[in-house]
Amino acid sequence: MALRRILVANRGEIALRIVRAARSLGIETTLAASAADRYSMAAREANRVVVIGPPAARDSYLNPRLIVHAATATGCDGLHPGYGFLSERQSLAALCDEAGVVFVGPTAASIEAVGDKLSARRLAKAAGIPMTAGSEKLATAAEAVAFAEGVGFPVVTKASAGGGGRGMVIARDASALADGFERASIEAKEAFGDGTLYVERYVERARHVEVQVLGLGDGRVLHFGERDCSLQRRYQKMVEEAPAAALPEPTRRRLHKAAVDLLASIRYRNAGTVEFLYDVERDDFYFMEVNARIQVEHPVSEMITGVDLIRLQLEVAGGETSRFEQHNIIPHGHAIEARIIAENPDRAFAPSPGRIRIWRPPHGPGIRLDTAMEEGANVPPFYDSMIAKLIVHAPDRPAAVERLRAALESFVVDGVSTNILFLQGIAQHPDFISNRVDTRWLESVFLPQYGQPKEA
């Protein structure tokens, strides 16, 4: 049954994006906002706003019971969680089931199956997906060292319960691993409430590639091509592209098939992303993890395939899946997204909340801006400081890079500090222009050069 009214359980640009996508399908929206967001753009455009709690996320956006109560009390038959916050929390999907509200996302069982990384690795293994040599969970540093000596250094520790770099320590020898193991476990425990670690062989020159999929819930899984998100700082993505231009065509096809096979094996429903490491030297890829949600960087896939993934999410959740066919999804051109963040790159990327005094975004062919900011709007200090996503699309990568550079140069923001100048530096860098980057390039090559006087 098609959805009639959904609760939007998020904030910022993604909340606005969901409100608009719903409206385009004739679906009404209730926005569940914290007190800090009651006058946001999404609040203005939603059919109704309910203030669920105070600004602190743990008492508002991170409380699944408040959110599901808001959905039922305002007559919603669906709930879209966006990204971040509770989007991959099994408990939110389960509470929705309990309340008879359609969760716009995977089933609670799927979220659980792919959410724990060790469980996801077992699924991937069973589906025949290539993986780096990795251990099962390890109780002690000694066990980790024994495993690493078997597969060879370097290795990386990973938290079973979550990602984002927490619990990750790269070790090049046994003593570094012994030293780092405890620290990684404490970090994982603090971040996810679970200090369980496993260890994987570490790929030195890797690119982060990922496949956008949409499961129809009946075993059919469509893909929308892949993205390259190698430009990261502290495991946070900064610039994302589609397609991953560094992949040879046969590798790309194998990558798509691996992602589809993995999620088809659990009859995955709705949008998801399968992340892989691409080993540039060996021309091989390895499974990393599944993100059971729509991701920040989904627009680059939309630009090259000409679809609206949020609309598709709402349609799949409403049970309308008959007209979707893989052969209708044909990628065109190249798209790049740069995350515009209210932060100060010259002060260790400190967040810079405040009121936007001047907001003059770029316009022109092939330029898209996903944002909920405008002149006079407030960037509250309580949440993630991303204020916009600048997305460019052009016939090929060189043209897209040029378009990105020009768009960043004409983007004027005042009132808060932003990383726009920093992104300009990336867009002009010869390594980026010629696409010779890997996941460590930003931190090991670009950052040390940034702000230094240019050599003649």
Next chain:
Amino acid sequence: MTHIKPQEIEALLEAFDNSPWQEMRLKVEGLELFLSKTPGATAHSEPVAQHPADPAPFATTHATALSAPPRAVSGGANATSAPAHVPDHWIAVRAPNLGTFYRAPKPGAAPYVSVGQAISADTEVCLIEVMKLFTSVPAGVAGTVRKVLVEDAELVEYDQPLFLIEPA
């Protein structure tokens, strides 16, 4: 400036709060605004803020009481439009979070409190239900219940005024 955005009022409150000024009066078409840093201060004309108990004009919730935001918060916010002549010293008991408001401990039972009743600060005044989890709300102030602002079984939002209490 015939159409005033909530953000502009927010910005104004922020500017005022950071300024050395003690009072500010603004009168434009369709809006009259009086800001003061003195607790209990009133404008000589109609009081604008409808939550008179709050000393400083800071929290964004004040803006809901102004005439400017056309439809910023719908539904439950209607309940905040209390009658115009509320004595300045009455204090609102507010919702600690979103939920369904119940005046009585169970259906058919007598309400926790009624208008005219004397209460202490820890008197339970209502229940807020969130997905079958019922939490009682204490008055937080001793005095006399003067108004019940919300209908039984109505959805209330965070910080929404539920009762007005005349402090003892």
